[in-house]
Amino acid sequence: MSLSRKIAVAGVYEHPTRFAPDKSMYQIMAESVRGALDDCGLTIKDVDGLLTAGMGMGPMGIVGFCDYLNLTPNYLDGTNIGGSSFVAHTAHAAAAIHAGLCNVAVVVYGSTAASSRFAIGTGGERGGGDPCDQYEFPFGPTTVGAYAMIAQRHMHDYGTTPEQLAEIAVTMRLHASMNPVAKYRDPITVADVLASRVISSPLHLLDCCIISDGGGALVITSAERARDLKKQPAYLLGAGETVRHAARGQRDFLEIAAAQSGRLAFERAGVAHKDIDMAMIYDSFTITVLSTLENLGFCKRGEGGAFVSGGRLRFDGALPINTDGGGLSSNHPGMRGMFLVIEAVKQLRGECGPRQVKDCKTALVHGTGGALGTRHSGATLILANQ
């Protein structure tokens, strides 16, 4: 990829709030932008590119946010492909900077999903008017249910067990216990996960991500400029994005977007799986992690159950993932891709304290938006600190 190592994430900020009934979504976004600019030593006057998406924004939300912050950027990207949007935005910002369309881009997200009482996973869905909706919404799909069908099929085809999925949730909680701002920090066991109620078979309550408020922002600029700023730059090596859907009724549902976006990201980055020191994998549900790791090629299809077992995904394991505690335990304000990029950058800088991955030089980020069992987007980044 011609822009490999030429663009960097220079500043990041994760809003510490997990419940903010006293704040608007836009205030959380503004505080996040300020935090990310402070992190790298730039100011709002330096920003000439803006990328955002949200659940509470209108179809022209980015224009309203520019009004709110009194911004007139030279580059705008309001791509909304679900929770993976901010992972894709990172690559889009890099391409725009590389092409000379802007110099300093901010990617931002904010949400009051918890304090506004969004029933994200089980609220029922009526659709937004896409043609496909009329063939699905009458049958009662929920977000949990659409992922649960993938888990059921994986268990049927490969003998994957509820215990193997549960270990993912247990590992995320261990990581959250080392993250002072994580929403749920008390350790849990595999037995706890299996004893929690079944929301949509085979997924239990503790197989599902939490709902929180939150927000975050990234500052992206040229590698050259980033090297003069306050923090260690996280260079973009490669990226990929795509979708998977019903494929006119002929889809293999265990093949997900990560298979394509991951292959593109690895090819473009020129690195191999063995080079990845840690990964941030969207964990809307435990099955999302297992399926994504298989499709990214960290293990073969069907081997995910064994792969996620035995502590491999712990911060001190062979492939640490979601060291912040993930959406399963730290935060999930509706669209979590933002926090995947932030934690990966912090790990590459060595800022993660007790949960720091040793010698972390190269990190992979994969965001999923939508639902694996109906239609979804996937976006992959590979970042490095050299």
Next chain:
Amino acid sequence: MPQEKEPRAYRKPLPHIDEESRPWWEAVQRHELYLQKCRECGDLRFHPRALCTSCMSPRTEWVRCKGGGRIYAFTVTNQNQAAGFRESLPYVMAWVELDEGVKMLTNIVDCPPEQVKIGMPVEAVFDDVTPAVTLVKFRPAR
């Protein structure tokens, strides 16, 4: 886009039927299930749409399905806060693969949820949920 009037008694979402999909929904109302087949390249598709997704040809024929298939994936839904569904928990949502090779999202009915299995042979049943709308659901093959 025309929207069917929702009677007070039926609280689940009804399909937003459009000009491309109306012939399919009208057939379902007659308790007939159809797929589309491209007259140029032969590709089968569901749901209905004007152009073939493989070659973009508008030349389409309707192929009548016998209504048989197998459960490809399913979930027993124990929690859904939406009106209509929260009163009918638990219910089974599934992808059914028709014998013709095309998958449809649907509900499995006339079967205790704990007996539903992937690979189970099923047959289409036509549920007239309102005077204007019929849904295709599936039950264990008899």
